[in-house]
Amino acid sequence: MNALVKRVWFALAATLIVSLAAVALPDRIQIDDEGRIHLGAPAPTPFLSTAAPTPESTSPPLTREDVDEVIRTAVSAAGLDPAQGRPTVAAGANSNRTGWMAVREKPAAQSEMKAICADLERRGWVLNPNGDSADASRSYERGGWYLLVSTRGKTQAPSNALSDSQTYLTMTGLQVNLSDIPLPEITIRMR
Template sequence: MNALLKRVWIGMAAALIVSLAATIAPDHVQIGDDGRIHLGAPAPTPSPSTVNPEPESTEPPLTRDAVDEAIRTALASAGLDPEQGRPFAAGAASKRTGWTAVREKNAAQAEMKAVCADLERQGWTLNPDPRGDRPEARSYKRGGWYLVVNTREKTGAPSTTSAPTGAEADLTLTGIQLNLSDIPLPEITVRIG
């Protein structure tokens, strides 16, 4: 009985590792027709059913100042005053930036859509969520940066709107500079089944 439980736990651990790896770095996980899962560098002989990842952008990396300007432009395009929110505190060399404000809940959804539309107009590419479309959050990528735009319901917080209501939401833009190719992944092949 202990051997069976051990196999079950090992199988569950392997499934968890693979699902986490597929979520974090989907272009570094290949699943072959024979049930083998390959993490890390591409498998030497990929099967025809393996999905090829999108090629990395040849666009030059963006600076943090350029991302800050993209955020300010998108906010202004949505009819928001970037000075009325709270920017994330970080140095000029930081790999993180952002902006947040408390808004009226219904307005936050409309403002989020307008911000997203302007980001797309600026050339940011929608980074689809593997869990499906989520109306409260959108992720974009461009020039080595990932930018997440989201709303989250808030209760009892001071508002940046002129007439606060009972239903408020945080409208947040979070930018993170991330280069997944710099993260070394070990080559691991797992056979399940």
């Protein structure tokens, strides 16, 4: 009986891990309707249970300075002065990360986030359709960079940093090249 319980827990844990990975990397991990998991190169036949991966952006690679300028421009397009906030990564500290944040009143932060997102979309940033919340966060991709625009509240900040009516408005940029991560094609059948 103890061995059976261990097998069940292992199967549940493996399913959860693979399911989360499939959401994060839909072009690298796929689960078909029969429970088979494919890692690495896409399987030769399409699966009904997974959404087709979005094509990679063909825009030229961006530098950190380019992304810093995109952030300043988008913040300005939302009617904010970029100097009202602060950078989340020091200039020159890391060439593949950048960001900006400001403390805002909650109702204003929602409309400012929408204005920032609209500006990014006008400038050719591609919206990630998976896992975003229109009112809390949206992520975009372009030129090898990912930008997350979010309003995050008091629960993720020190208790004395924000009043009940305030939240953080943040833009976080991260340069990630998932094609540099080699994954062999592996098929696992779970029953």
